[in-house]
Structures are given as C-alpha cells and as structure tokens.
Amino acid sequence: MSCSKFETDIALYAGGDLPDGRIARVASHLAECADCRALADELRAEQALLGELRDEPLDDAMLAAVRQRVMAKVSAKTRQPSRLYWSLALAAALILAAVLGRPRHQTKRVPVARVEPAHVAPAPRPHLVAVRHRVVRPRRRRPDAPAAQPRPPLLVQFVTDDPNIVIYWLVDQKPQGD
Amino acid sequence: MTAWRRENTGDLAAFERIMSQYERRVLGVALRLLSNPHDAQDAAQEVFLRLYKHLGDLDETRGYEPWLYRVTVNICRDIARGRRRSIGLEEVPDQIAPQPDAYHDAERAQRREIVRRGLSCLGEKERAALVLRDVEGLSTREVAGILGSSENTVRSQISTARVKLRDFTGRLLRRRS
Numbered sequence: 001m002s003c004s005k006f007e008t009d010i011a012l013y014a015g016g017d018l019p020d021g022r023i024a025r026v027a028s029h030l031a032e033c034a035d036c037r038a039l040a041d042e043l044r045a046e047q048a049l050l051g052e053l054r055d056e057p058l059d060d061a062m063l064a065a066v067r068q069r070v071m072a073k074v075s076a077k078t079r080q081p082s083r084l085y086w087s088l089a090l091a092a093a094l095i096l097a098a099v100l101g102r103p104r105h106q107t108k109r110v111p112v113a114r115v116e117p118a119h120v121a122p123a124p125r126p127h128l129v130a131v132r133h134r135v136v137r138p139r140r141r142r143p144d145a146p147a148a149q150p151r152p153p154l155l156v157q158f159v160t161d162d163p164n165i166v167i168y169w170l171v172d173q174k175p176q177g178d
Numbered sequence: 179m180t181a182w183r184r185e186n187t188g189d190l191a192a193f194e195r196i197m198s199q200y201e202r203r204v205l206g207v208a209l210r211l212l213s214n215p216h217d218a219q220d221a222a223q224e225v226f227l228r229l230y231k232h233l234g235d236l237d238e239t240r241g242y243e244p245w246l247y248r249v250t251v252n253i254c255r256d257i258a259r260g261r262r263r264s265i266g267l268e269e270v271p272d273q274i275a276p277q278p279d280a281y282h283d284a285e286r287a288q289r290r291e292i293v294r295r296g297l298s299c300l301g302e303k304e305r306a307a308l309v310l311r312d313v314e315g316l317s318t319r320e321v322a323g324i325l326g327s328s329e330n331t332v333r334s335q336i337s338t339a340r341v342k343l344r345d346f347t348g349r350l351l352r353r354r355s
Contacts, residue, residue: 011337050312070226
C-alpha cells in the first residue's frame with residue numbers, strides 16, 4: 001500500500017480522531033516510513049497553531065462595536081410595544097367601533113302631510129255647564145241589625161244643566177257596624 | 179435566579195452579561211469562518227440578536243454553547259454564500275504582518291497568520307469542521323451534532339482539511355523562501 005493511501009488516516013491519527021480499529025495499521029506504517037512520520041509531525045504542529053488561534057486576543061474595539069449594535073437594537077425592541085399589545089389595541093378599537101356604530105331603536109318617522117292653517121276649521125269652544133250633584137243613599141237600617149254587614153255602594157249622581165248628561169259615581173261604603 | 183431567567187423578565191443588563199461571556203468566542207469563530215472583520219461583526223451581531231429572540235426557547239440545562247456554535251456556523255455560511263467569493267492561494271500576500279500583540283515570538287505569530295489564511299482557502303464545510311475541532315477543541319461527536327452531520331462525515335472533512343491546510347502552508351512557506 002502506497003503512502004498516499006495513509007494520508008487521510010495519518011491526518012486523523014495526528015489529531016487523535018482515528019477510530020480504534022485503524023490505529024494499529026497506521027502506527028505500524030509510521031514506524032517504518034520516515035516521510036509519513038514527518039507528515040504526522042507537520043500535522044501536529046499545525047494543529048498546535050490552530051489551537052493557539054483560539055486564545056489569540058481579539059480587537060476590543062470590534063467586540064465593543066458588536067455589543068453596542070446589539071444592545072442598541074435589543075433596547076429599541078424592548079421599548080417598542082409588542083405585537084400582542086397592538087393586537088389587543090386593534091381588537092379594542094374594533095369592539096368600540098362596533099358598539100358605537102350599532103343602530104339604536106329608532107322610530108321610523110312617517111311624513112306628515114302639512115295642513116295649511118287656512119283649511120283648518122276653528123275648534124268650537126267647549127260649552128261649560130254647571131254641575132250639581134246629589135247623593136242617593138240607601139235607607140238607613142235599624143240599630144239592631146247585625147254588625148259588619150257589607151253595605152251596597154253609594155251612588156252619587158251628577159246632574160248637569162244639559163238634560164242629556166247625567167254622571168253616576170259609585171262609592172264603596174264602610175261595612176255597617178264598624 | 180439564573181441570568182437566563184432574569185433576562186426573560188426583561189433585564190437587559192443580564193442579557194449583556196451573557197453576551198459578554200460569549201462574545202469573544204462567537205466573534206472568534208466568525209472571524210475564522212469568514213476571514214473578514216466586517217462580515218464577522220455582522221455575523222456576531224446576528225447571532226446575539228437571535229439569542230435574545232430565542233432566550234425563552236433555550237433549554238438552560240443543555241447549555242448554550244452548542245446553540246451558539248450552530249447558529250454562528252449557519253449565519254457565517256449564509257453570509258459567505260451571499261458574498262460568494264473564496265480566497266485563492268494566489269491572493270494571499272507573501273508578506274503577512276505578524277499580529278501586534280507580541281503573542282509568543284514574531285515567527286510563531288507569522289505562522290499562525292499563515293494558518294489563519296490557510297483556513298480561508300478551505301471549503302465551507304471543511305473549514306467549519308476544522309475550526310470547531312482543532313481551534314475550538316470540540317470533540318468529533320460535538321462537531322457532528324453542531325453541523326448536523328455524522329461522525330464519519332466530520333472525520334472525513336477534518337482529515338481532508340488538515341491535509342489541505344498542511345499543503346497550503348507548505349507551498350506558501352516554500353514560495354516565501
């Protein structure tokens with residue numbers, strides 16, 4: 001087997017990523033191939049450099065700029081009313097509009113024909129008549145009559161000057177004997 | 179009460195504390211995946227805005243790092259696809275300035291810079307797998323979970339990426355010498 005076929009496995013072996021089942025074969029090849037050992041050493045050296053990149057200091061100005069931009073946007077978001085707020089506000093506005101716009105109980109106005117005053121006959125003045133009245137009483141009962149007997153209603157007759165108009169008024173009386 | 183719960187009640191200060199805890203890691207991963215500071219900042223910003231949006235949905239007991247890694251990788255992938263531009267070996271300048279942080283010696287810093295440039299020459303999936311495995315130090319299983327792939331697929335991507343990166347750095351070093 002040529003060295004090129006070991007290359008990918010050596011790359012994994014150098015980083016400790018080679019599965020256990022393939023380690024022995026690669027280790028055996030490295031033991032007898034100086035070029036592949038050199039390759040493995042170079043790969044390890046590069047991995048060490050890559051690891052150092054993580055600890056490299058970053059430009060504080062870059063970090064500050066990112067943080068400033070993020071916090072500015074986040075602060076603006078928290079100041080803005082949420083979508084829920086706007087949804088509730090819209091719902092309230094719709095309800096209010098529905099209540100205010102609802103038709104009330106209105107009486108339908110019927111157009112009334114206008115009557116010219118000239119066609120209206122003058123109303124006759126009411127004829128006031130003097131009223132007299134008399135009370136028609138039933139006959140008095142004797143004192144020995146039994147007490148608390150219901151009495152018939154009292155009839156009051158109003159007599160007007162007009163012989164065609166007589167007014168009768170029935171008045172309940174107290175039971176006799178009270 | 180945990181920081182997440184406090185945040186759920188609208189405490190912006192708690193969210194900022196959470197962000198400060200993870201911002202370096204998120205921005206660092208975005209930088210390595212995108213190789214562009216502006217794109218990486220945009221990606222990190224989007225990651226934390228999504229974090230704020232989904233705080234209430236996250237399961238505290240499962241931890242936030244897997245979620246943050248997954249979202250970071252997805253956002254960086256979207257940004258990279260929108261950009262649709264990859265850096266070839268010819269575009270990498272011969273003179274790579276060492277980082278001014280005096281992190282170890284200048285020679286090592288320069289080699290790290292070469293490796294960083296080499297990452298940008300990898301394919302999208304290989305780069306993500308290698309960054310999560312070799313830079314972030316996650317296990318193969320964790321990487322597979324974040325990328326939504328099988329462990330065998332991740333192993334294949336990692337081995338290919340390591341070999342490609344080694345070829346890239348070797349060619350660049352030979353060209354410079």
